[in-house]
Amino acid sequence: MPSFPPTSPTLSPASFSNPSKDAETPARDAPAPSDIPAWLPPALHVFAFRDYRRQWVGAFASSIGSWMQQVAQAWLILELTASPFYLGLDAFLGMAPMLGLSLAGGAVADRIDRRKLLLASQAVQLSSALTLAILVGTRALQGMLLVYAILGLSFLTGMAQAMSGPAYMALLPNLAPKPFVGQAIAGNAMQFNLARVVGPMLAGLVMARFGATACFALNALSFLAVMAALATIHPPPQVSAETAQSWTQEVLVGMRYVFGDPLRRRLCILAALTTGLGIAVPTLLPQYAKAVWRGDEVLFSRLAACSGLGAVAGALVVAAVAKKAPSLPLVFGAQAALGLCMALLAVTGWLWLACLWLFAGGALLVAAYALVTTCFQQSVADDMRGRSVSLYMVCFRGGMAVGGLLAGTAAQWWSVPATFGLTGLALVAVGAWAALDGRPMTPPALGQTAD
Incomplete structure (x- = not known):
């Protein structure tokens, strides 16, 4: 399920990594004006950079899939329980891991390869969505047993997002030259909010015709897009954290x-x-x-x-x-x-x-x-x-x-x-x-x- 709102603040004046480390991190050179297509509006110049463009497309596809699952999952819980309490419990379990793991995730993101951490997180979330699709599609679990399984998978997904969120926020500014970091962060927020429109609309159409199982399966497939993007981008070499404390x-x-x-x-x-x-x-x-x-x-x-x-x-x-x-x-x-x-x-x-x-x-x-x-x-x-x-x-x-x-x-x-x-x-x-x-x-x- 997607974070709500996007985990990276939309208007950050600086990246989330420690600025003292930023000075040591190899930065991309800003391109000459001729390197940016003339037809590209100034507000979208960040899309001239291949790595950022690939990651944006992959993240957008994954966000659409996540919003489809959020809509289908919420409706399925309501049909199974007829209780708003379980809607709140599902939301709580999806976000609660952030309380205990976000600080640890930030420390891990400074010490290991962020792309590998993100790929591992996407694999966990893909597995969670695929498991839910199988459970619902095969009717292996029904009634409250299925509800408990959904709640458990929400917590697992939340753990994966909490551990990888800081890594994504730290990686994003490295996908474009420093003068374009503000556009990169704003573009990330824009793809998330556009997915908030497209995802629910698609979910309604897919649920009405094929059921909630199709939404969960499509979300699982959507993680392949962001995993493909992560596997093909080439950010600057990461400098591991070194501190006396x-x-x-x-x-x-x-x-x-x-x-x-x-x-x-x-x-x-x-x-x-x-x-x-x-x-x-x-x-x-x-x-x-x-x-x-x-x-x-x-x-x-x-x-x-x-x-x-x-x-x-x-x-x-x-x-x-x-x-x-x-x-x-x-x-x-x-x-x-x-x-x-x-x-x-x-x-x-x-x-x-x-x-x-x-x-x-x-x-x-x-x-x-x-x-x-x-x-x-x-x-x-x-x-x-x-x-x-x-x-x-x-x-x-x-x-x-x-x-x-x-x-x-x-x-x-x-x-x-x-x-x-x-x-x-x-x-x-x-x-x-x-x-x-x-x-x-x-x-x-x-x-x-x-x-």
Whole structure:
């Protein structure tokens, strides 16, 4: 299943690797202007580089397959259990490994070949999807036994993603010259959000005609695309991490740096609250389509595509706004507006209006995620960036994991609309609290080093 949102922040001013190591890493030479086709728009110049282009295509194909499985898997769990709690539990198990393994994955990514680590991760995820396709297609397991198998495979997939996520984030900036790293990161976020539109729409069509098994099998095949890309790219030689401190000591220094500073600590709290409350809609959307609109898997896939279209729009808007440093009031406004959309989604009685709120909510969800992440990046000194971002992602993804489980539990006890309303109002309150708090939240200048 795909990460939600993409694990690499969309607007990073620097790569995730330790900048002190970056100086030692062989960098690609920037091409002469004549090396870039004249017909290629400036915003897409990064696609002139073969390695990045291959990896983008492979990742896009894999993301489409992952979104197809996410839609089919959520609908299958709902049909087997008729319980939103299991939707939340599935989301929790898919994201929980990030809490314990992301820091370890970052350390591993600095010490072994990142391509080999990524290939191993893709092989595990391919095996998981193929196993699920076989279990469902052959009816080897049924009822709650199948549900438990799905939950176990979600946890296995989450472990593979947690271990390989830092390696992918560290590899991506090495697929293009340094002047194009910003475009490379933005392009990665764009392929993920485009897949959020294409994947659910294809899933609805495939499920209606061939069933969920076909979605799982197609996802398994999609991993071959990214594995082929990884096998044929040639990034610069990787420089292994060399440090006088142990990994544990480095993590402790990073924790003191992040959580000992009021600004960075508050941004981590805001990230956890935003993801924890905002994840309610993506997690409970299958139950919303079925219980509120009496819809089937086709309607669910269309509602998911509406949210995906909004996410693409939100990513484009934030990319334009980010040409100027994103101000903190934009973060607070995006959080409050997202909460309002969730509350309105809970009370609307027209399907077309629900689609509109899902579109707006998808845009605001991505905007809030990206703006909080970018503000955090701007508050971090260059020589602490790698450790700081790893800790931030624990808060970011940890909020998702816990929020998904709590949303499923709340919907089980009350209802999906009530859960949307409560989490939406809570998100409005979070935005108001952050905006009205009198303590200064001014990020330091980029490039500042740690004391």
